[in-house]
Amino acid sequence: MNIYLLQVVNGVGIGMLYFLLAVGLSIVFGLLRFVNFAHGAFYLLGAYFCYQMMEWGSNFWLTLVLVPLAVGAIGWLTEKLMLRHVYDTAHEFHIVITVGLALVVQELVILQWGPLGTNVAVPDVLQGVVMWGSFIYPKYRLFVIGFTAVLAVLLWWVLEGTRLGSAVRAGSESTEMVSLLGINVFRIFSLVFALGAATAALAGVLAAPIRGAEPFMGIEALGVAFVVVVVGGMGSFGGALLGGLLIGVVQSVMSTLWPEGARLMIYIAMAAVLLLRPNGLLGRKE
Amino acid sequence: MKNNTHFLLALAVVLLMPAFMQSGSLASEVLIFGLAAMGCNLLLGFTGLLSFGQGVFFGLGSYTIALTLTRWPLPMPLALLLAIAMGALGAAVVGWVAIRQKGTYFVMLTLAFAQMFYFIAYTATGITGGDNGLLDIPRPSIVVLGQTLWSLASPWQFYGFVAAVFLFAFWLLQKVSRSTFGRTLLAVRDNEERAGAIGYNLKLLKLQAFVISGAVTGLAGALHAMMTGIAPLSNAEYHTSEMILVMTVIGGAGNLFASVLGSAFYVLTADWLSSLWPRWLLLLGLVLMAVSLWMQRGLWGLGDSVWRRLRSKLEKMHE
Numbered sequence: 001m002n003i004y005l006l007q008v009v010n011g012v013g014i015g016m017l018y019f020l021l022a023v024g025l026s027i028v029f030g031l032l033r034f035v036n037f038a039h040g041a042f043y044l045l046g047a048y049f050c051y052q053m054m055e056w057g058s059n060f061w062l063t064l065v066l067v068p069l070a071v072g073a074i075g076w077l078t079e080k081l082m083l084r085h086v087y088d089t090a091h092e093f094h095i096v097i098t099v100g101l102a103l104v105v106q107e108l109v110i111l112q113w114g115p116l117g118t119n120v121a122v123p124d125v126l127q128g129v130v131m132w133g134s135f136i137y138p139k140y141r142l143f144v145i146g147f148t149a150v151l152a153v154l155l156w157w158v159l160e161g162t163r164l165g166s167a168v169r170a171g172s173e174s175t176e177m178v179s180l181l182g183i184n185v186f187r188i189f190s191l192v193f194a195l196g197a198a199t200a201a202l203a204g205v206l207a208a209p210i211r212g213a214e215p216f217m218g219i220e221a222l223g224v225a226f227v228v229v230v231v232g233g234m235g236s237f238g239g240a241l242l243g244g245l246l247i248g249v250v251q252s253v254m255s256t257l258w259p260e261g262a263r264l265m266i267y268i269a270m271a272a273v274l275l276l277r278p279n280g281l282l283g284r285k286e
Numbered sequence: 287m288k289n290n291t292h293f294l295l296a297l298a299v300v301l302l303m304p305a306f307m308q309s310g311s312l313a314s315e316v317l318i319f320g321l322a323a324m325g326c327n328l329l330l331g332f333t334g335l336l337s338f339g340q341g342v343f344f345g346l347g348s349y350t351i352a353l354t355l356t357r358w359p360l361p362m363p364l365a366l367l368l369a370i371a372m373g374a375l376g377a378a379v380v381g382w383v384a385i386r387q388k389g390t391y392f393v394m395l396t397l398a399f400a401q402m403f404y405f406i407a408y409t410a411t412g413i414t415g416g417d418n419g420l421l422d423i424p425r426p427s428i429v430v431l432g433q434t435l436w437s438l439a440s441p442w443q444f445y446g447f448v449a450a451v452f453l454f455a456f457w458l459l460q461k462v463s464r465s466t467f468g469r470t471l472l473a474v475r476d477n478e479e480r481a482g483a484i485g486y487n488l489k490l491l492k493l494q495a496f497v498i499s500g501a502v503t504g505l506a507g508a509l510h511a512m513m514t515g516i517a518p519l520s521n522a523e524y525h526t527s528e529m530i531l532v533m534t535v536i537g538g539a540g541n542l543f544a545s546v547l548g549s550a551f552y553v554l555t556a557d558w559l560s561s562l563w564p565r566w567l568l569l570l571g572l573v574l575m576a577v578s579l580w581m582q583r584g585l586w587g588l589g590d591s592v593w594r595r596l597r598s599k600l601e602k603m604h605e
Contacts, residue, residue: 100574
């Protein structure tokens with residue numbers, strides 16, 4: 001029994017990371033109707049920037065703040081200089097341009113850090129395990145759960161409680177209307193895109209001590225993020241959270257029951273959700 | 287005359303490649319991926335469906351021919367037909383689920399199917415060989431009544447076979463795209479709501495387009511497995527789907543011959559660049575960004591506008 005409890009807690013940890021990974025993709029889609037195939041590339045950059053800063057001797061907490069800011073800035077620039085110019089075209093060009101961007105980022109990472117993966121050490125304070133009676137759990141993973149939970153609340157507050165958030169939510173309904181009300185939607189687009197890139201990078205930083213950094217983690221993450229968004233419902237914050245947790249727990253529990261099939265199961269779970277609820281668990285009808 | 291221009295262009299490519307290229311395998315690859323890209327184009331350019339799941343049908347085709355040629359004593363043409371059928375069947379399944387959604391949701395679904403297929407292929411080692419793939423696929427000659435009609439042993443002999451299959455498929459696809467069915471697909475692409483309002487069964491039309499696309503892509507996968515002698519797991523990977531889509535977009539959507547151009551461009555530059563620089567994908571990424579920003583009609587569109595400009599200049603000179 002205990003092993004299943006452990007796997008469920010593990011799954012929650014993975015699921016919170018999946019949520020962080022997917023939430024940016026989902027919000028960007030909700031607002032801009034833009035599928036970002038380069039979203040995994042921001043996650044990849046997060047993990048490698050984290051590795052690089054730790055190599056330079058930075059402490060983990062500083063990394064946790066600076067890397068998302070840096071990647072967020074990259075996202076902001078990308079949106080301003082490039083993606084903005086294809087918003088009006090057919091959606092295949094949204095996809096092709098971001099697929100191209102993802103390839104460029106991946107190859108630059110390989111040029112800079114080599115094709116093999118590297119490990120990132122767990123910060124000293126968070127090494128070791130926590131014990132509650134018979135329940136033993138790694139400190140770092142517990143930290144990830146707590147930290148992402150706080151972040152989730154913060155993000156929720158930004159979306160629900162601030163002027164920016166209400167502009168984003170209104171923009172998801174009708175960009176033209178928001179624009180007519182005198183709000184500069186293009187500034188909001190850039191900001192939201194930067195926020196999406198930063199959250200993906202943060203997921204990369206948090207994942208690095210758990211799974212290391214390797215050049216193809218971006219593509220893998222993109223697949224997972226799509227599943228989470230499709231399961232939860234596109235453009236929905238709650239959907240990303242629910243989808244992330246669901247997929248995390250399914251993957252984690254299945255990895256004890258049927259290790260080879262754990263990754264397969266998350267895609268089967270997705271297909272099942274879609275057959276029963278085509279717009280995702282919490283998605284609106286288009 | 288105009289009706290046959292594209293077919294003649296395709297024929298010219300088929301006939302010219304042996305004159306200019308040293309490697310028969312590379313030439314075969316151009317045609318094989320040309321087939322796959324045409325399958326993708328039927329969805330993207332003619333029906334308005336962007337499918338990231340073409341690797342599923344490609345992989346199904348290569349696994350099917352590998353299994354039939356190594357384990358069951360089926361004659362090769364039959365094995366090829368079986369691979370086509372499997373591609374079509376896979377497309378029917380993926381299509382049946384995916385066409386319930388539109389736009390981006392649809393794209394993500396096809397991508398998720400591609401991932402699912404990859405993990406199935408990875409897990410089912412008894413059938414697919416898992417990570418190792420299926421090896422030692424023979425390339426039997428075409429035998430009729432005990433007489434060897436056509437040996438496929440050498441790369442150029444195999445090229446001849448691929449070329450014949452390719453031209454036949456090109457002709458058939460062109461016929462399909464110009465039939466009433468093909469015109470109706472264009473109507474779905476241009477204005478889905480209106481096509482639906484007129485009374486067309488959108489889901490059925492899309493499903494049919496999917497099945498044809500899957501059949502062609504399955505054929506391409508089977509030919510690829512015969513060419514290389516292996517059916518690797520990578521044929522079922524995300525990367526394969528992406529590559530097929532990229533060829534289609536670089537060539538130009540909505541024109542079958544453009545897909546052949548896209549395939550030739552991709553296969554030949556990949557072959558050339560990858561020998562020069564292992565990080566050539568970086569350049570491909572830049573090309574994709576450039577195509578999306580400035581060359582949305584692809585190579586075909588570029589050639590077309592250059593041709594038009596030249597012609598109008600010539601006409602002015604005559605005046």
